[in-house]
Amino acid sequence: xSPNELKLPDYRELAPxxxxxxxxxxxxxxxxxxxDLKKSFGTNGSTHVVFDHxxxxxxxxxxxxxxxxxxxxxxxxxxxxxxxxEASGGEVLLDGQAVAGPGPDRGMVFQGYTLFPxxxxxxxxxFGLQMSGKAPNTAEAEARExxxxxxxxKFENSYPHELSGGMKQRVxxxxxxxxxxxxxxxxxxFGALDAQTRCQMQNYLLQxxxxxxxxxxxxxxxxxxxxxxxxxxxxxxxxxxxVREFIENPVPRPRSAAQFIxxxxxxxxxxxxxxxxxxxxTEAAEKLPMIKLTExxxxxx
Amino acid sequence: xxxxDWLGLKQELPRRRQLQLTVLSFVLPLVLWCVVSYVPxxxxxLIHITDPGAVDYFSEGLDIPRADFYKxxxxxxxxxxxxxxxxxxxxxxxxxxxxxxxxxxTAFKTPPRLQDEPWLHQSLGHSIRTIFLGxxxxxxxxxxxxxxxxxxxxxxxxxxxxxEFFRYLPAPAFGALCVAILGIDDAxxxxxxxxxxxxxxxxxxxxxxxxxDPALIEAAQTLGASGWKIVRSxxxxxxxxxxxxxxxxxxxxxxxxxxxxxxxxxxxGITLFINxxxxxxxxxxxxAAIAMIGIIGLSxxxxxxxxxxxxxxxxxxxxxxLALKREWFPLFDRPPVKPKxxxxxxxxxxVAERIETA
Numbered sequence: 001x002s003p004n005e006l007k008l009p010d011y012r013e014l015a016p017x018x019x020x021x022x023x024x025x026x027x028x029x030x031x032x033x034x035x036d037l038k039k040s041f042g043t044n045g046s047t048h049v050v051f052d053h054x055x056x057x058x059x060x061x062x063x064x065x066x067x068x069x070x071x072x073x074x075x076x077x078x079x080x081x082x083x084x085x086e087a088s089g090g091e092v093l094l095d096g097q098a099v100a101g102p103g104p105d106r107g108m109v110f111q112g113y114t115l116f117p118x119x120x121x122x123x124x125x126x127f128g129l130q131m132s133g134k135a136p137n138t139a140e141a142e143a144r145e146x147x148x149x150x151x152x153x154k155f156e157n158s159y160p161h162e163l164s165g166g167m168k169q170r171v172x173x174x175x176x177x178x179x180x181x182x183x184x185x186x187x188x189x190f191g192a193l194d195a196q197t198r199c200q201m202q203n204y205l206l207q208x209x210x211x212x213x214x215x216x217x218x219x220x221x222x223x224x225x226x227x228x229x230x231x232x233x234x235x236x237x238x239x240x241x242x243v244r245e246f247i248e249n250p251v252p253r254p255r256s257a258a259q260f261i262x263x264x265x266x267x268x269x270x271x272x273x274x275x276x277x278x279x280x281x282t283e284a285a286e287k288l289p290m291i292k293l294t295e296x297x298x299x300x301x
Numbered sequence: 302x303x304x305x306d307w308l309g310l311k312q313e314l315p316r317r318r319q320l321q322l323t324v325l326s327f328v329l330p331l332v333l334w335c336v337v338s339y340v341p342x343x344x345x346x347l348i349h350i351t352d353p354g355a356v357d358y359f360s361e362g363l364d365i366p367r368a369d370f371y372k373x374x375x376x377x378x379x380x381x382x383x384x385x386x387x388x389x390x391x392x393x394x395x396x397x398x399x400x401x402x403x404x405x406x407t408a409f410k411t412p413p414r415l416q417d418e419p420w421l422h423q424s425l426g427h428s429i430r431t432i433f434l435g436x437x438x439x440x441x442x443x444x445x446x447x448x449x450x451x452x453x454x455x456x457x458x459x460x461x462x463x464x465e466f467f468r469y470l471p472a473p474a475f476g477a478l479c480v481a482i483l484g485i486d487d488a489x490x491x492x493x494x495x496x497x498x499x500x501x502x503x504x505x506x507x508x509x510x511x512x513x514d515p516a517l518i519e520a521a522q523t524l525g526a527s528g529w530k531i532v533r534s535x536x537x538x539x540x541x542x543x544x545x546x547x548x549x550x551x552x553x554x555x556x557x558x559x560x561x562x563x564x565x566x567x568x569x570g571i572t573l574f575i576n577x578x579x580x581x582x583x584x585x586x587x588x589a590a591i592a593m594i595g596i597i598g599l600s601x602x603x604x605x606x607x608x609x610x611x612x613x614x615x616x617x618x619x620x621x622x623l624a625l626k627r628e629w630f631p632l633f634d635r636p637p638v639k640p641k642x643x644x645x646x647x648x649x650x651x652v653a654e655r656i657e658t659a
Contacts (some may be wrong), residue, residue: 102522104524110516112517116517118539130528160615179524242574
């Protein structure tokens, strides 16, 4: 049975506990404020506008997921917030200060692991601390704490190439968090992992997020992942590019895998599906003009 | 399955087989040389006269083309005179393997013909010194410049077009100029090696530096690194293994310029030895000297390759295979400090600070 055939509640209906939580979040200070942000490629003549008039506020310790089809500019948004790309217009304010260039107050976790291969796991985590001029001994003690938190103390002397993909990404998270960033930007961090590891990593991430004072902007194309992790979901689209909707996630916390079949989850998922795969497109791609190349009676279905 | 496949496309061979093939790669040309030298009916175009017989222009010890010898032999037979005798040999410029092998030892033991001429080991030492100094001077300038050009577009655009032009100028063309400026001793020779190596070095190294994964630089930026700190703690360590390989290749390059360099001004080093031995027609010594260059080059390179596995432990496939520990050579990574006992209360306070009691 597909979610479409189920009687689902409205995804905008929030349970009282969930609504109360959002009320509390709204009362927290705004960490990241995006004002009228615009990004376009190409020079005058043929410009391609990725998104325009993107305005939103993200509160302290919120978990925001950005989803959208490929090419909608969700990664570009993450890179602009991180300071790695320049916006074509508008501005990004972190704690009221305009963002210019990358800095340690905005940690980033990339899809490709980007650990420094010449450093041990511990030294990777120490990197940011040493860049900010901390004494080596303090940096080392703190790095150990962070490795403890992501459960990799045993591997502190290993090199990144000796770790699995999931472990590498945990080190990357520890490395980013060690700087005590105001916001952690994660650009499809689990995209390269297999399904089991990804699920495990999502649980790790929620655990870490609970323990650390950090706001998360999480870019993904996996709708389940977005629905499982987020407080709010920023849905972006193409043609024309921009924000389609900013959905408050109705699934109550604490989250667990059992919620994947809860009505709120399915309702949210259905809404996201409608945004990402408009019904018209799927119809057209359904029937393939295939000539049968097998013998009669030799059916697989 | 894969165990039986010697010719698997792009497939890694077992270590044993790799070793066998390595040995074979040296044995094959050696076998070819032995066949040509020791099997009488293969090549051997000359006949070494042991008894001139009645042929008036033959003399003992002379090498005569085979056809001429048989013609004279037939003539002598027809005339009923004393027959010339001899055996098949190769030309003097292709000595047999055992002679060259002996030369490896005797060349070191034979005193030079003239009082002021160098012994072989002195010649070799002189050549190695020339190479070393040439490569050192070239690297002192080329390495930093290459890293600068690779890291900053500014330096790349400022330097590389000219270097690109200059590297096409053959180093030996500067021979006369170098002698005019630097005299006839070692200085112009070192200069030729520098000219031959430096320009390639800058380009090759800047290229390796440019290949550094930009994602690593971005990661470092989001961790608070900027400017020179990025060059020092990301760009250089990320490209150091490639630079090291480049340097090994360039050192081989420097050796090829050596022979050209050593004829500039007063001939010196191994080139002088080779030229003199060729003049005395001691071709076994010539081959031995040439082979020595190869042996010195190859063993240096093998040593550097081994050194690389110690300097760059993160490139090691199995780092437990080597007895040497990384901690002894902390190149970019500081050795671990014994975990200092953090007061429990302090570390808890540190975490508690970040925990929001929600």
